[in-house]
Amino acid sequence: MLTMEDIIREGHATLRQVAEPTDIPPNEEDKKTLQSMMDFLLHSQDPEIAEEYNLRPGVGIAAPQINIPKRMIAVRTTNHKDELEEYGLFNPKIISHSAETTFLESGEGCLSVDREITGTVPRYSRIKVEGYDLNGEKVVKRFRGFLAIVFQHEIDHLNGIMFYDRIDEDDPYKETLPPKEVINRTEHEEPLS
Ligand code: NB4
Numbered sequence: 756m757l758t759m760e761d762i763i764r765e766g767h768a769t770l771r772q773v774a775e776p777t778d779i780p781p782n783e784e785d786k787k788t789l790q791s792m793m794d795f796l797l798h799s800q801d802p803e804i805a806e807e808y809n810l811r812p813g814v815g816i817a818a819p820q821i822n823i824p825k826r827m828i829a830v831r832t833t834n835h836k837d838e839l840e841e842y843g844l845f846n847p848k849i850i851s852h853s854a855e856t857t858f859l860e861s862g863e864g865c866l867s868v869d870r871e872i873t874g875t876v877p878r879y880s881r882i883k884v885e886g887y888d889l890n891g892e893k894v895v896k897r898f899r900g901f902l903a904i905v906f907q908h909e910i911d912h913l914n915g916i917m918f919y920d921r922i923d924e925d926d927p928y929k930e931t932l933p934p935k936e937v938i939n940r941t942e943h944e945e946p947l948s
Pocket residue numbers: 799800811812813814815816817820832833859862863864865866867904905908909912
C-alpha cells in the first residue's frame with residue numbers, strides 16, 4: 756500500500772519532468788500502479804486508515820508524485836450533487852475547455868508540497884477530458900466546478916507543472932477576470948467547497 760513515504764516532495768527532479776504516455780491498452784504493471792493510486796485516495800479519505808498510516812487527505816494523485824514519470828492520474832471526490840466520482844485514467848488530456856476561469860477560494864495544496872502557499876491558482880471553469888480507464892476503454896467526459904479543478908491540478912503534474920507556478924508572483928491574489936461574453940452569464944456555478 757502507498758503511504759506518504761512513497762510521495763516525493765518539491766525539489767525532486769521527477770516533479771519537473773514531462774511524463775511519458777503509457778501503453779494503450781495498459782500493461783499489468785501500470786494497471787497495478789494506477790489501482791494503488793486509487794487505493795491511496797480511498798485510504799486517505801478514511802479517517803481510521805488515514806490516522807493509522809498518517810496519510811494526508813487527497814482528492815487526486817498523479818504518478819510522477821510517486822516517482823513514476825508516466826501519464827497516469829487518479830481522482831476521487833464528490834460532485835455538486837454529493838455523489839462519489841472516482842477515476843483512474845491513463846494518458847488523460849484536456850481536449851477542450853471554457854474561456855471562463857475560476858479558482859479555489861481556499862487555495863490549493865499538494866501532497867508533494869509540505870508548506871502552505873497562498874494565492875489564486877487560475878483554472879478553467881469547465882473542461883472536457885479524454886483518457887483510458889483501467890480496462891483500456893476510452894473515456895471522454897466533461898467536468899466543472901471542483902472536479903474540473905482537481906483534474907487540471909493532476910494533469911499539470913504530468914507536464915511538470917506545480918500549482919504555485921500559476922500564482923501571479925506580483926499579485927498573488929489577482930482574480931482573473933472572466934472574458935466579457937460570460938460576465939453576464941445567468942447560470943450560476945455551485946459554490947466551490
Ligand atoms: C490535489 C488537490 C489540491 C487542489 C482542496 C482539497 C485536498 C489534494 C491534492 C485541487 C486538487 C493532492 C495531487 C483534500 C480536500 C475535500 C474533500 C472529501 C472527503 C477528504 C476530502 C478532503 F483532501 N484538497 N487535498 N489535497 N495532490 N480538498 N478535501 N474531502 O488532494 O497533490 O496532485 O475526504
